[in-house]
Amino acid sequence: MTVLAEVLSANAAYANEFGDKSALALPPARGFAILTCMDARLDPAKYAGLSEGDAHVIRNAGGRASDDAIRSLVISYKLLGTKEWFVIHHTNCGMEFFTDEVIRGLLANSLETAALGDAGFYEVGSGPGSTEGNYIDWLTITDQAASVLEDVARIKAHPLVPRGIPVYGYIYDVATGRLVEVPAATTAGAAA
Amino acid sequence: MTVLAEVLSANAAYANEFGDKSALALPPARGFAILTCMDARLDPAKYAGLSEGDAHVIRNAGGRASDDAIRSLVISYKLLGTKEWFVIHHTNCGMEFFTDEVIRGLLANSLETAALGDAGFYEVGSGPGSTEGNYIDWLTITDQAASVLEDVARIKAHPLVPRGIPVYGYIYDVATGRLVEVPAATTAGAAA
Numbered sequence: 364m365t366v367l368a369e370v371l372s373a374n375a376a377y378a379n380e381f382g383d384k385s386a387l388a389l390p391p392a393r394g395f396a397i398l399t400c401m402d403a404r405l406d407p408a409k410y411a412g413l414s415e416g417d418a419h420v421i422r423n424a425g426g427r428a429s430d431d432a433i434r435s436l437v438i439s440y441k442l443l444g445t446k447e448w449f450v451i452h453h454t455n456c457g458m459e460f461f462t463d464e465v466i467r468g469l470l471a472n473s474l475e476t477a478a479l480g481d482a483g484f485y486e487v488g489s490g491p492g493s494t495e496g497n498y499i500d501w502l503t504i505t506d507q508a509a510s511v512l513e514d515v516a517r518i519k520a521h522p523l524v525p526r527g528i529p530v531y532g533y534i535y536d537v538a539t540g541r542l543v544e545v546p547a548a549t550t551a552g553a554a555a
Numbered sequence: 556m557t558v559l560a561e562v563l564s565a566n567a568a569y570a571n572e573f574g575d576k577s578a579l580a581l582p583p584a585r586g587f588a589i590l591t592c593m594d595a596r597l598d599p600a601k602y603a604g605l606s607e608g609d610a611h612v613i614r615n616a617g618g619r620a621s622d623d624a625i626r627s628l629v630i631s632y633k634l635l636g637t638k639e640w641f642v643i644h645h646t647n648c649g650m651e652f653f654t655d656e657v658i659r660g661l662l663a664n665s666l667e668t669a670a671l672g673d674a675g676f677y678e679v680g681s682g683p684g685s686t687e688g689n690y691i692d693w694l695t696i697t698d699q700a701a702s703v704l705e706d707v708a709r710i711k712a713h714p715l716v717p718r719g720i721p722v723y724g725y726i727y728d729v730a731t732g733r734l735v736e737v738p739a740a741t742t743a744g745a746a747a
Contacts, residue, residue, distance in 0.1 A: 366585060366586070366587050366639055367639070367721075367723060369585075369604065370603045370604060370641070370734075371734065372604070373602075373603055373604020374602055374603060374604065374732070374733065374734045375733075376604070377601055377602050377604070377732050378731055378732035378733040381731060381732035384596070384732065385729070385730045385731065385732075387595075387596045387729070389594075389596075389647060389649055389671070390595075390671075391595035392595070393558060393561075394558070395558050396593070401588070401611040401612055401613045401627050401631065402581075402611070403579075403582075403583035403584070403605075403607070403608050403609055403610050403611055403612075404576070404579045404581075404607050404608050405607070406600050406605075406607050408598050408600060408601070409569055409600070409607070410565075410566055410569050411562045411565055411566060412561065412562060412564070412565020412566065412568070412569070413595075413598070415595070415596050415597070415598050415601070416595050416596050417595055418595050419593040419594070419595055420593055420595075420614055421593045421614055421615055421616075422612055422613050422614040422615075423613055423615070423623055423624070423626070423627045424613075424626060424627040424630040424631070429623040429626075430622075430623065430691075431615050431621040431622065431623030431624065432615065432623065434615070434616060434621075434691055434693060434694070435593050435615045435616040437662075437688075437691075438616045438649065438650075438658070438693070439593065439616070440668055441658065441661065441662060441666065441667075441668060441669060442649060442652075442653065442658070442661075442668070442669055442671070442676055443649055443668075444668045447558055447559070449562070455581060457581055457630065457634060457635055458630075460634075461634065466630070466633065466634070469633065469634075470629075470633060470715060474633065474715060474716070474717040475633075475717060476632055476633060476634070476635075476636045477633060477634055479581070479582075479634070484634055493714045493715055495713075495714040495715050496629075496715060499622075499626055499629075499715075501626060501630070502626070521687075522685045522687040523662060523666060523685055523687050523688060523691075524666070525666040525667060529559075531559060537577070537579070538577045539570055539573060539577065540566070540569050540570035540573035540576065540577075541566065541567075541570040542562075542563065542566045
């Protein structure tokens with residue numbers, strides 16, 4: 364079966380058991396939001412115990428506090444009433460294995476998928492490429508605790524974020540499924 | 556129990572039943588990515604049948620093809636090998652109930668949470684506000700089919716996206732749990 368057919372088949376099964384979820388309200392029932400990575404191994408609903416309707420989940424490459432993540436967080440509290448936020452990065456993140464220079468070089472050579480080896484990503488295709496990657500900040504990560512701290516600090520300092528909102532900083536361990544606190548981030552985040 | 560304690564308690568239970576998920580590979584096993592809304596009622600793993608390790612999930616307010624979502628999608632295929640993508644907006648989206656002008660006005664008056672009434676969002680707090688919202692494009696939505704089509708088209712036209720990648724456009728119905736195709740988007744997306 365193709366991916367599309369598989370997704371639609373899984374969706375039909377989900378809809379058939381949808382039950383009373385049609386009654387869920389638009390604002391998150393439990394009043395919080397999670398910003399985390401798009402990584403396929405992460406399921407925030409499972410690792411944080413969310414049911415449909417509970418919380419906003421914002422995901423991008425790295426779980427970074429990009430301008431777009433902050434747009435989403437501001438909408439989350441200003442219009443939909445979330446009152447506390449989590450920033451959750453994770454171990455073995457793809458964002459640790461390259462730099463702006465590396466991805467820009469790879470994209471300039473070819474748009475096709477590169478491979479990951481012991482020395483990082485390497486090119487397997489050739490052309491057509493694009494230098495458009497030079498104009499994007501890829502928000503790579505060198506140290507997970509530092510990136511969590513940096514992102515919590517950026518969120519807390521944003522002029523559209525109210526001073527008192529708690530922001531908790533955690534790292535999800537893909538080897539164990541456990542959330543591990545980044546104490547400095549949480550301390551800074553919890554302060555009013 | 557506080558939200559933080561609840562999340563950590565749910566996470567401990569998840570980690571205790573983690574099993575062999577520590578063996579999951581970094582690249583998505585099923586080779587695709589979903590871009591969808593942060594809405595609390597949506598659980599992409601459930602509505603699309605994803606297990607941990609299967610697919611990248613990118614989420615923001617509206618499920619829009621923002622620059623940051625495109626950053627994530629490009630990383631998803633260029634470095635981690637996804638070969639097809641879904642853009643999934645949904646009915647009763649919060650992004651339909653305001654405009655740039657509305658949220659800018661609300662934020663200028665107060666950073667605290669507004670309320671949603673029959674006539675849209677209205678202010679319940681007062682000060683301190685910020686005019687910083689004037690510098691953000693909030694990517695609001697007036698018509699879901701049009702926003703899906705627009706976002707699929709933006710992704711397809713991006714200079715860092717290979718020409719042949721299929722992009723499927725769908726609307727998730729929060730009343731039924733069903734994915735409903737936006738035919739024009741999928742047709743455009745599937746074309747090489």
